[in-house]
Amino acid sequence: xxxxxxxxxxxxxxxxKAGDRLILEGISLAVRAGEVHAIMGPNGSGKSTLTGVLAGxxxxxxxxxxxxxxxxxxxxxxxxxxxxxxxxxxxQYPVEIPGVNNVYLLKxxxxxxxxxxxxxxxxxxxxxxxxxxxxAAMRMDDALLNRGVNEGFSGGEKKRNEILQMSLLEPTLALxxxxxxxxDIDALKxxxxxxxxxxxxxxxxxxxxxxxxxxxxxxxxxxxxxxGGRIVKSGGRELALELERRGYDWLRAGTAAA
Amino acid sequence: MNxxxxxxxxxxxxxxxxxxxxxxxxxARRRGEALGTLLAxxxxxxxxxxxxxxxxxxxxxxxxxAAPRAPADAARLAPLLLPLEGARRIVLADxxxxxxxSSNLAASGLEVADLGRLLERDPEAALNLLRAPGTGADDxxxxxxxxxxxxxxxxxIAAGRQLEEPxxxxxxxxxxxxxxHQTRVVIEAGANARCTLVxxxxxxxxxxxxxxxxxxxxLAEGAVVxxxxxxxxxxxxxxxxxxxxxxxxxxxYEQHLLALGGRLLRSNLSLTLDxxxxxxxxxxxxxxxxxxxxxxxTQVAHAGAATETMQDYRGIAAGRGRGGFNGRITVQPTARxxxxxxxSRNLLLTPLAEINARPQLEILVDxxxxxxxxxxxxxxxxxxxxxVSRGLDPAAAxxxxxxxxxxxxxxxxxxxxxxxxxxSLVAASLPGRDLIRGLA
Numbered sequence: 001x002x003x004x005x006x007x008x009x010x011x012x013x014x015x016x017k018a019g020d021r022l023i024l025e026g027i028s029l030a031v032r033a034g035e036v037h038a039i040m041g042p043n044g045s046g047k048s049t050l051t052g053v054l055a056g057x058x059x060x061x062x063x064x065x066x067x068x069x070x071x072x073x074x075x076x077x078x079x080x081x082x083x084x085x086x087x088x089x090x091x092q093y094p095v096e097i098p099g100v101n102n103v104y105l106l107k108x109x110x111x112x113x114x115x116x117x118x119x120x121x122x123x124x125x126x127x128x129x130x131x132x133x134x135x136a137a138m139r140m141d142d143a144l145l146n147r148g149v150n151e152g153f154s155g156g157e158k159k160r161n162e163i164l165q166m167s168l169l170e171p172t173l174a175l176x177x178x179x180x181x182x183x184d185i186d187a188l189k190x191x192x193x194x195x196x197x198x199x200x201x202x203x204x205x206x207x208x209x210x211x212x213x214x215x216x217x218x219x220x221x222x223x224x225x226x227x228g229g230r231i232v233k234s235g236g237r238e239l240a241l242e243l244e245r246r247g248y249d250w251l252r253a254g255t256a257a258a
Numbered sequence: 259m260n261x262x263x264x265x266x267x268x269x270x271x272x273x274x275x276x277x278x279x280x281x282x283x284x285x286a287r288r289r290g291e292a293l294g295t296l297l298a299x300x301x302x303x304x305x306x307x308x309x310x311x312x313x314x315x316x317x318x319x320x321x322x323x324a325a326p327r328a329p330a331d332a333a334r335l336a337p338l339l340l341p342l343e344g345a346r347r348i349v350l351a352d353x354x355x356x357x358x359x360s361s362n363l364a365a366s367g368l369e370v371a372d373l374g375r376l377l378e379r380d381p382e383a384a385l386n387l388l389r390a391p392g393t394g395a396d397d398x399x400x401x402x403x404x405x406x407x408x409x410x411x412x413x414x415i416a417a418g419r420q421l422e423e424p425x426x427x428x429x430x431x432x433x434x435x436x437x438x439h440q441t442r443v444v445i446e447a448g449a450n451a452r453c454t455l456v457x458x459x460x461x462x463x464x465x466x467x468x469x470x471x472x473x474x475x476x477l478a479e480g481a482v483v484x485x486x487x488x489x490x491x492x493x494x495x496x497x498x499x500x501x502x503x504x505x506x507x508x509x510x511y512e513q514h515l516l517a518l519g520g521r522l523l524r525s526n527l528s529l530t531l532d533x534x535x536x537x538x539x540x541x542x543x544x545x546x547x548x549x550x551x552x553x554x555x556t557q558v559a560h561a562g563a564a565t566e567t568m569q570d571y572r573g574i575a576a577g578r579g580r581g582g583f584n585g586r587i588t589v590q591p592t593a594r595x596x597x598x599x600x601x602s603r604n605l606l607l608t609p610l611a612e613i614n615a616r617p618q619l620e621i622l623v624d625x626x627x628x629x630x631x632x633x634x635x636x637x638x639x640x641x642x643x644x645x646v647s648r649g650l651d652p653a654a655a656x657x658x659x660x661x662x663x664x665x666x667x668x669x670x671x672x673x674x675x676x677x678x679x680x681x682s683l684v685a686a687s688l689p690g691r692d693l694i695r696g697l698a
Contacts, residue, residue, distance in 0.1 A: 108650055
């Protein structure tokens with residue numbers, strides 16, 4: 001673990017409501033460049049709310065607390081601006097968008113980012129060369145480029161498509177929401193390889209997962225347990241193994257007593 | 259706005275024009291009967307089940323008492339035409355066949371006849387050719403066309419003839435003043451004939467013109483007709499049309515309706531699958547933005563055994579636009595083994611936009627496969643967020659999704675020039691269009 005990396009994400013005492021319900025009850029989390037953090041927790045603990053609110057998904061109300069991205073107020077930025085500034089959310093359930101070509105989306109996303117950064121847009125030829133190399137790395141069929149976004153993709157193909165987008169956009173902060181769910185072991189390995197290939201000194205990653213099996217392949221620097229809207233325990237990768245062995249109930253009992 | 263009701267103005271105009279309409283006593287009688295029924299029953303209004311969402315007050319603003327003038331500005335046609343290589347062009351200028359604007363139509367196995375001339379030269383033949391409309395509400399505008407019948411076109415494709423290049427039927431409105439035009443179109447495809455017909459509605463001017471079209475199409479056994487219809491009127495023009503279609507055994511009719519312009523479109527299609535194994539595919543796409551209205555009525559009757567219908571209608575309304583899709587499929591007791599599928603999907607882009615979708619299935623026999631569905635809603639928020647989370651501007655994301663909604667229907671249009679025209683027309687009307695480039 002590198003304590004010296006730049007602070008990329010700094011969440012402090014974040015309290016978030018969805019409708020009338022308080023989902024996050026005071027989350028604090030600091031992720032530095034080069035680090036991979038895993039957030040684990042039972043269903044309903046608020047994991048997807050956390051990634052959603054950080055990416056700017058509508059429907060949440062921030063009650064109090066803050067989230068800074070590279071020192072800027074993340075929560076005050078529009079979702080598209082967060083993306084262009086280098087935040088990437090890999091969705092738990094990537095939506096199907098029939099009629100919007102997958103390759104069109106990839107190109108539009110990359111060029112939106114490049115334009116935002118004052119870089120020239122890639123032409124069709126440059127872009128295709130780039131995307132085909134990434135596609136091969138994800139062991140995805142070229143044909144998926146010309147299908148509608150995620151349209152008719154298998155569960156595994158959808159998740160690989162998320163990682164493909166991530167590898168193309170080269171985010172500074174990647175939030176992966178249950179990217180391992182619904183994958184068979186081979187697909188899990190491909191996704192894990194894709195994630196590992198993205199580990200870089202300048203990049204921070206947050207993996208949200210219910211099970212520890214992804215962490216067999218992507219070894220995190222820190223593991224946090226989210227339960228009842230709070231981080232109830234943090235530790236090294238051994239914490240993930242302990243959770244696998246003991247489940248989550250002992251931690252929930254702990255919060256109830258506290 | 260005219261003070262008198264349209265029906266009174268229609269009667270007054272008829273009294274003035276009747277002596278000059280041609281066709282002798284045969285047609286004077288026929289028109290008189292049509293007018294009589296129309297005066298007795300009236301034009302349809304909100305009380306008629308299939309007409310309740312149409313803005314009848316808007317229709318009433320068109321000059322039902324204006325006598326037709328000679329076509330003007332016809333020379334301005336060229337830039338309005340679709341680039342259809344090799345197509346034979348048939349032009350109806352203000353509802354009347356215009357030989358000068360049409361291309362050379364001499365071809366073996368193709369008959370193109372000016373109904374206006376036929377009516378004058380051989381009134382009896384014209385009488386047999388032109389269907390006398392019924393008296394129901396859905397036929398009332400066809401009765402109006404019949405009451406003034408004096409022009410239009412007959413297209414007949416001989417048995418066994420397979421036309422490689424499309425027939426291009428242009429409905430051109432030339433009038434510089436508000437006007438109402440009446441037109442008849444008859445299309446007959448002989449046994450095993452094949453053709454693609456591109457019908458294109460355009461206006462050379464900005465005048466408030468109402469076109470009223472009564473049209474009948476008949477497919478003999480084994481005929482295959484692909485009918486592409488592009489409505490691209492001016493912002494003040496309106497169109498009312500009453501189509502009937504009859505399909506003999508093993509014939510196949512496809513319609514691709516693209517309603518992408520004009521103040522108001524009301525389209526009735528009454529299609530009968532008479533012969534065993536006949537099939538139709540009905541696709542439709544309408545875009546009712548600003549204060550435009552599109553109201554579609556389809557009535558498909560399965561009479562023959564093992565007949566098939568596939569319907570895919572999509573509508574978009576924005577601004578204060580209003581859309582309607584009313585689709586009825588009836589499977590008659592004789593239609594054993596019929597297969598019918600109907601889908602109506604509608605997208606509302608603004609809070610004041612409105613679409614009424616009424617899918618209806620009436621099944622009077624067992625052993626059939628029928629399914630239908632209708633949805634009306636806004637853009638999917640999850641899809642919008644997904645695109646925005648990838649850095650796309652929200653307006654671009656919405657434009658992209660709206661465009662995507664149209665793509666299936668446009669993509670099935672069998673004529674490339676119409677597909678690209680439709681894509682441009684859709685793209686041009688989307689807010690955020692500048693943000694989506696290179697879509698194809």
